[in-house]
Structure formats: structure tokens, C-alpha cells
Ligand SMILES: Cc1ncc(C[n+]2csc(CCOP(=O)(O)OP(=O)(O)O)c2C)c(N)n1
Ligand code: SF4
């Protein structure tokens with residue numbers, strides 16, 4: 001029998017209300033394996049509000065506090081301050097927000113929390129759209145993707161603008177730890193959750209979370225698509241600790257993006273030229289990342305920034 | 310007890326220090342800012358041991374204290390006008406989660422045009438959020454009410470957030486002598502918040518959650534029940550405060566020389582002090598007039614008002630804000646409360662002091678005169694009467 | 703006035719079925735009303751929609767609690783949801799099922815009808831095996847057994863309002879119309895009680911905290927396909943356990959996967975990630 005490569009304990013209950021094959025559901029299951037039972041989770045309005053099931057049931061075996069879609073960062077600050085004031089030892093304060101609740105409407109509170117060096121973990125699960133409200137465009141929706149508010153009709157061919165690079169925004173705040181993760185690579189995700197838990201100060205995880213109805217693919221493909229996103233260089237896996245980059249899934253050569261694009265209904269209208277363009281972007285992003293890894297490995301680590309609440 | 314000359318804002322800060330608030334979070338806005346500046350100083354010098362979160366907005370300020378309160382911390386925030394409006398969504402969350410937060414609100418006009426003068430539009434437009442609302446008239450009353458507010462908020466059957474308002478400048482920046490109780494006295498009145506941790510790390514439980522039509526209304530009814538406890542709990546809490554400090558501010562609707570009056574003016578906040586002086590003056594001149602201070606606006610003191618209505622034929626209600634398309638909020642509520650009772654005196658609405666305009670003895674005198682004159686329940690813009698100018702002309 | 707309640711699963715088109723019925727009734731010159739019960743349903747989760755049809759404007763805006771007709775788009779719902787609640791005596795239960803009407807459970811005195819809408823829809827290429835789109839087929843059947851709309855109006859409504867494959871949907875409706883079977887009213891059962899099982903009700907706890915584990919909710923009923931694990935070829939790599947978003951795979955003492963039937967939504971991920979392909983997705987009705 002193969003040894004378990006993940007902690008056996010589950011902190012997510014069965015019977016949750018996610019769609020079959022939901023990436024964010026798997027992301028939560030894996031994340032909590034890394035964060036453990038003394039986690040207080042702040043959850044804004046998003047698919048997970050619903051996935052966690054209505055009162056009086058809960059799909060999460062940890063303490064959970066709901067908050068409005070825009071204020072997760074501030075909720076983390078309050079939870080941390082109270083935990084410190086009350087002397088609650090050994091509590092992991094974490095937020096779990098969608099891309100909208102993080103990078104769009106939640107950006108101000110996130111920035112505030114990072115800048116104040118709040119001792120907490122902000123997790124963005126990225127299903128690349130507002131899915132809870134039925135698949136609308138978010139800042140994190142990729143360019144050219146169909147959503148209900150970026151239709152493919154008339155002169156329009158899906159979202160016109162490129163995906164917001166939330167990691168760049170976050171890194172500009174110099175968090176103590178930031179990483180990308182992907183439930184298609186569970187060991188890597190759980191390890192990053194554990195590292196985030198062990199670190200102090202503001203920490204950020206950007207987790208790609210494929211959504212079958214939103215991306216228009218068949219539910220069994222969630223893992224295959226997640227793997228492709230990373231193997232093509234579109235969603236590279238790396239971590240940044242005190243400014244030093246480390247790629248956690250290195251590749252000699254990247255896979256072409258064709259298969260990733262063609263598997264998803266939201267890109268059905270794409271031409272071969274558009275696919276080639278995306279491939280070029282993926283390679284450029286990957287090369288930039290590799291360069292940063294080389295450059296930051298060479299410089300000495302900056303002195304740690306002192307902590308405040 | 311020490312007697313100090315303090316602004317209303319600093320009276321509020323001292324009360325928060327004495328209450329030993331554990332988590333404080335606020336965002337600057339004139340004329341509230343000096344409250345948190347003072348608190349920051351208390352925290353820096355060790356006079357108050359608290360976590361101070363210097364948030365990036367009022368919205369985050371309230372979210373931070375809502376979350377801290379859910380974990381069981383005693384919390385405080387303060388704001389004014391635009392900041393309160395920005396908090397609107399979170400005001401519902403605070404009440405809905407039964408978070409016993411105390412918030413200082415310096416009542417200020419709402420833009421446009423920008424105006425930082427006293428005006429109740431900010432808090433009146435939040436009266437349906439489930440918060441308890443107090444409107445003190447003096448700096449002493451501000452300090453005492455903040456302490457009473459914590460006890461009330463944290464009473465198990467109530468467990469609701471409380472706003473303690475101050476009229477901009479007339480209280481916030483007016484200095485006057487204030488008795489500051491000794492910490493030992495306050496500690497006896499207000500022991501540490503215990504047994505309130507709703508969320509407990511390491512245990513299963515989701516606070517907030519969601520429900521369909523099958524359960525939502527039960528949550529709302531719980532909130533209504535909690536609010537309905539206030540008329541019973543407040544006098545008990547105030548009585549205990551009086552025993553320890555010798556001071557009480559008369560509950561939800563304290564009256565002044567209202568017995569046997571032909572007309573009673575209902576006021577809120579600082580205009581009450583001026584009106585009291587005018588009542589004395591008019592009484593001395595043989596006019597039978599009196600005063601009632603609407604000290605608690607939420608929950609609305611229906612019973613007290615009905616009791617008052619049994620003794621008087623004419624009530625004037627002064628609002629420091631206008632509810633567009635209707636009239637003054639307080640006047641409307643007074644009328645509604647009395648309609649459900651057996652005594653229905655004439656209720657006349659006055660709008661006065663809007664946007665920081667002075668409510669002078671002359672204004673009050675004219676209100677009484679109009680009230681005692683031909684009956685006319687139409688709301689009157691008392692501010693405009695002496696100077697009818699076209700601001701655009 | 704006739705009141706119709708639709709029960710389906712998120713993604714199956716129950717809401718659209720109810721809307722199409724209203725459009726068709728309007729084309730027939732009648733007064734319709736249709737609306738979904740708006741929960742926050744996910745793909746696969748139970749969904750309810752309501753339709754009323756009358757010859758005069760509808761004078762009521764409420765959920766339908768005593769329907770004349772209940773339409774069930776997914777037979778699995780019969781086992782888990784109280785679809786028959788409030789169904790009037792003399793009313794009709796129309797179910798997407800290959801079974802003959804007599805074998806459907808129904809409250810006393812309720813007429814039963816069945817149509818194998820899944821087979822018809824798939825024959826016309828509507829939806830996938832995991833999620834057949836059966837709404838137009840079942841509307842065809844409904845038109846036949848109730849006469850609430852004409853097949854002709856239904857066809858026109860489909861042409862106008864069905865976003866994809868109108869021709870196939872129209873053909874499916876015609877097949878549904880042709881092949882629906884109407885049975886006798888259910889005989890009163892021995893104890894006289896309605897035999898449709900009722901949904902599990904959870905006790906309301908004290909206080910504002912939600913803390914009952916969701917594992918009491920049986921999302922296993924959502925699935926249309928179910929994994930079948932062939933232990934003989936299993937290498938005990940535990941990939942299926944690792945990747946299941948519903949934690950519906952347990953490992954037994956020897957490290958072999960065991961399916962948690964109450965939880966598995968049949969997404970197919972475990973079959974897809976299994977390196978030696980020991981897991982096959984089979985129709986839920988045939989599976990364990
Ligand atoms: C202030 C406010 N505006 C809008 C909404 C409606 N709303 C609820 S969830 C949601 C989308 C959230 O998207 P995201 O954060 O990406 O999470 P996802 O739903 O994709 O999981 C929106 C717009 C809301 N709850 N609050
Ligand atoms: S819509 Fe997408 S993210 Fe939301 S529950 Fe369904 S699969 Fe998950």
C-alpha cells in the first residue's frame with residue numbers, strides 16, 4: 001500500500017453543496033489539511049458561502065465567520081487582534097475568498113491587511129469569475145473568456161482585458177509568505193498551507209480552482225485541467241518568502257496551451273492564432289518567473305519587517 | 310473621581326479607557342478624529358491595554374470590531390457622517406451577529422455640499438439597522454452613557470451594538486467640566502466581558518451562515534426580541550450606575566417641567582440644554598411649557614411617550630435632519646407611537662439646527678409660540694424662518 | 703387554473719422547462735405565470751420551479767404548495783425529496799423514468815405517468831450522460847397527459863426560447879408526447895398514508911451557530927453516474943482519495959478505496975485520475 005502523501009485528517013465534512021467536480025471544494029479540503037483544526041476561517045460572500053450549506057449545518061469542521069464580500073482582509077485583522085487581546089494561543093487566522101472577494105471588491109481590505117502586516121493568511125481561490133452569481137466576469141477572468149457579462153455575440157468575443165495579476169499586487173506589499181497553489185498538485189498545496197501556517201505576518205495563497213459550470217467543461221476534467229494550467233506555464237507554481245522566489249514545480253519545457261483551451265467551452269470561439277498568442281504569453285510569464293528566481297536567489301534576504309497586529 | 314475640563318470627544322475616549330476596551334479600530338473623519346487620537350495616545354502610553362487597528366476605511370473599521378467581538382473581545386469604534394454611511398452594510402452585520410460593539414458617532418451633516426456641522430441625517434438614516442441609539446446633551450452624559458452602553462450591550466438578553474452620538478462641535482469640540490470616575494468604580498460596574506465568545510477556535514461552528522425563507526425570519530425575530538428587552542434592562546443598568554457614581558441621566562425620555570404643561574417640546578442632543586433654559590424663562594413668565602428629551606431613539610421609547618401624551622395636548626418635536634419625502638424622523642416616530650395609544654395630542658414637527666446651524670433661544674421661543682398658537686401639524690423649517698435667502702441666487 | 707410544480711436538479715433545465723411551459727401557454731392564448739424557487743442551487747442539487755396556467759390573469763404570487771401536477775425530471779429525486787408534498791387528490795405525478803407508471807410511488811389517489819426522457823434526450827444528443835437535458839422531452843409528455851399546452855405551441859416556444867439545438871429539442875418534445883404512459887391512480891396504501899418519503903428534517907439547534915455537520919445531507923442522490931471500483935487492478939496509489947472534492951472515497955485498512963455512497967456526486971474525477979484505470983463510471987441506477 002502506498003504511503004499517504006497527505007495528512008489523513010479531514011476538516012471538511014461530506015455533504016457540502018458544491019457542484020460535482022468543484023475545484024474550490026477540493027481546494028478547501030486540501031487547504032484545511034495544511035491549516036489544521038485551530039483555524040478560524042473568515043468567508044465572504046462567494047460560492048463557498050453556499051457550499052458550506054445552510055444553517056444549521058456546516059461543511060467545515062473549524063470555526064467560521066461569514067463576512068460581506070468586500071471586507072475579508074479587515075475581518076482577519078479583527079480576528080487576529082481579538083485572538084491576541086484574549087490570549088488565544090496557537091490560532092491560525094485565515095480568510096478564504098473568491099477572486100472577486102479578493103482582487104476586485106475585496107482589494108482594499110486585502111491591501112490594508114497586507115500593509116498593516118496583519119498576522120493572518122489570506123487565501124484567494126481563483127475560479128476566474130463571479131461564479132456564485134452565475135458566471136460573470138471578474139478582474140481575474142482571462143482575456144477572451146466567455147462569461148454571461150462578456151458574451152461572445154455581435155462584435156464581442158468574451159472578456160477584452162487581460163487577467164489581473166493579483167500576485168504582483170500582493171507582492172508589492174512585501175508579504176512574509178506568498179505562494180501559488182493548485183489542487184491538481186495536492187502535496188504542493190498542503191505543504192504551502194503548512195508553510196503559511198508556520199510563518200508569521202501577512203501571508204497570501206493564490207489557489208487556482210477550476211469550475212466546471214463556469215469554465216464549461218465536464219466535471220471529471222477538473223484535475224486534468226488544473227495540471228495543464230500549470231504544465232503550460234499559464235499558472236506556474238511558486239512561492240515567495242521574504243522576497244525570494246522559488247519555483248516549486250520546475251519544467252524544462254512547457255506543454256502547448258491548445259489542449260487546455262480546447263477543453264473549455266468558455267474558449268470555444270477561439271481561433272488558432274488566439275491560442276498561439278496565449279501560448280506566447282504563457283512562455284513570457286514563465287521566463288519572467290525563472291528570471292526572478294535566479295535574481296532573488298543571488299541577493300541576500302532583506303531583514304524581516306517587524307510585526308504589528 | 311477627578312473633575313476635568315474635557316471635550317465631548319475626549320469624554321468618550323476616557324469612557325472607552327475606563328471600559329477597558331480590548332480591540333479598537335477607527336478611521337479619521339472630522340469631527341470624530343480626536344476621539345481615536347486620544348485613544349491612540351492612551352494605548353501608546355499604556356493607560357489602556359488594547360489592540361488598536363489603524364484601518365484603511367470605516368468599512369474595515371467596523372468589520373474589524375465585528376470580527377473581534379465575535380471572538381469575545383470588548384470593542385470600540387467611532388465615526389461620523391460619510392464614515393457612518395460607508396459602514397452601512399456592516400451595521401446590519403454587527404446587529405445580526407449580535408456583536409455588543411459600542412460606537413461613538415459624532416453627528417455631522419452629509420454631503421453634498423460638504424459640511425461638517427451638527428446634523429442627525431447620518432444616524433437617522435441608520436435607525437433601521439438594529440443598533441441601539443443614544444443622543445446625549447452634555448460631555449458628562451457622553452462619558453456616562455458610553456459606560457452604560459457597554460453594560461447594556463453586553464447584557465445577555467440584549468447583546469446588541471450601541472451608538473452613542475454627539476452633536477458635532479456642540480459636544481465633540483466643546484470643553485466643559487466632566488467628572489471622570491475612578492477605574493475601580495467602573496470595574497465594579499463593568500466587569501470584563503465574559504461568556505460571550507460566540508466563536509471558539511478549535512470547535513465547530515459557523516457564525517453568519519445563510520438560510521432560506523424557512524429560517525430567516527426566526528433570526529430577525531430574535532433580534533426584535535433582544536431590542537424589546539432594552540426598556541426593561543436600561544433602568545436597571547442606570548440605577549446601578551447611579552448607586553456607584555451618583556449620576557443618572559433619566560432613562561429613555563427624561564422630562565423637564567412637563568407636569569401640567571400646555572405644550573411640551575421634544576428635543577434631542579444639545580439643543581435640549583438651550584431649550585431647558587427657555588422653558589425656565591417662559592415658565593417664569595407664566596407660560597405652561599415643558600420639555601422631553603428623546604435620549605434613546607432606538608429602541609423608540611413608545612411607552613414613555615404615551616405616558617407623556619396623557620398629560621399634554623400639544624407636542625412639538627424638533628428634528629435635526631429631514632427625511633425627504635416625509636418629514637422629520639423623530640416627529641414621524643412620535644406620531645406613530647401615539648397613534649397606537651389612547652392619547653393623541655397635536656404633534657407639530659420642527660426642523661432646526663440642520664447642517665450645524667445654531668438652535669438659539671429665539672428659535673426655541675418661537676417654536677413654543679407656534680406650538681401654542683393655531684394648530685398646524687405641518688413640519689416647519691425653523692432654520693429658514695429668520696433668513697429666507699436663496700443660496701443659489 | 704392549473705398549478706404545476708417541477709422538480710429537477712441544477713443544470714437539468716427545470717427552471718427553463720417551467721418558463722417554456724409559460725411561453726407555450728401564452729402562444730396558445732392563455733395566461734401563464736412561472737418562477738423558480740430561488741435557492742442557491744448548484745449543478746446537481748435539487749431545484750424547484752412553479753408554473754400556473756389559466757384563462758384569465760393569474761391573481762396569486764406565491765409558491766405552489768398544493769399542485770395539480772408534479773413533474774419530476776430526475777427519478778432519483780423520488781427517493782430523496784418530498785416531491786409529492788401537497789399533491790392534490792386526483793392530481794398527476796409525471797416522472798422521467800423508464801419504469802411503467804404502476805411502479806411509481808405516489809400519494810394516494812394521485813394519477814401516475816412516466817416517460818423515459820433521459821433515453822429520448824440522449825438519442826437526440828441533448829446533454830451528456832452525466833447531465834442529460836430532459837426538459838423539452840418531459841414538456842412534450844406533459845402536453846399530452848394534461849393538455850395544458852398544445853404540442854404545436856410548445857414547438858414554437860422551443861424555436862423561440864431554447865438557446866441551443868432547437869430542432870433536436872422539438873423532436874425530443876414530439877417523442878415525449880408520443881411515448882408518455884399514463885397509469886391508474888395509486889391505490890390507497892394499507893395505512894392510508896402517502897407513501898412518498900419525506901425529506902430528512904434537521905433539528906434546529908440553540909443559538910446562532912451552525913454546527914451540525916453537513917454529512918447528514920446526502921448529496922449522493924445528486925449523481926447520475928457512479929464509480930465502480932475494480933479492486934483487482936487497484937495498486938492502492940490512493941489518487942482517488944486525494945482528488946475527490948467530496949471526500950467520498952475512504953481507504954480501508956488495507957489501503958483499498960471504498961466509496962461513500964451518501965456523499966459521492968458522481969463527478970468522475972476519481973475515474974479520470976486513477977493511473978491503472980480501475981474505476982469506471984456507470985449509470986447510477988445500475989451502480990451500487
Ligand atoms: C456588496 C455585494 N455586492 C454583490 C454581492 C453579490 N455577490 C455574491 S457572491 C458574488 C460573486 C463572488 O465572486 P468571487 O469572489 O469570485 O467568488 P465565487 O462566487 O466565484 O466563488 C457576488 C457578486 C454581494 N454579496 N455583496
Ligand atoms: S459554480 Fe463553480 S465554484 Fe461554484 S460550486 Fe459550482 S463548481 Fe464550485
Ligand code: SF4
Pocket residue numbers: 021928929945946947948949950951961965966967968969970971972973
Ligand atoms: S465520482 Fe469519485 S471523485 Fe467524484 S465525488 Fe464520487 S468518489 Fe468523489
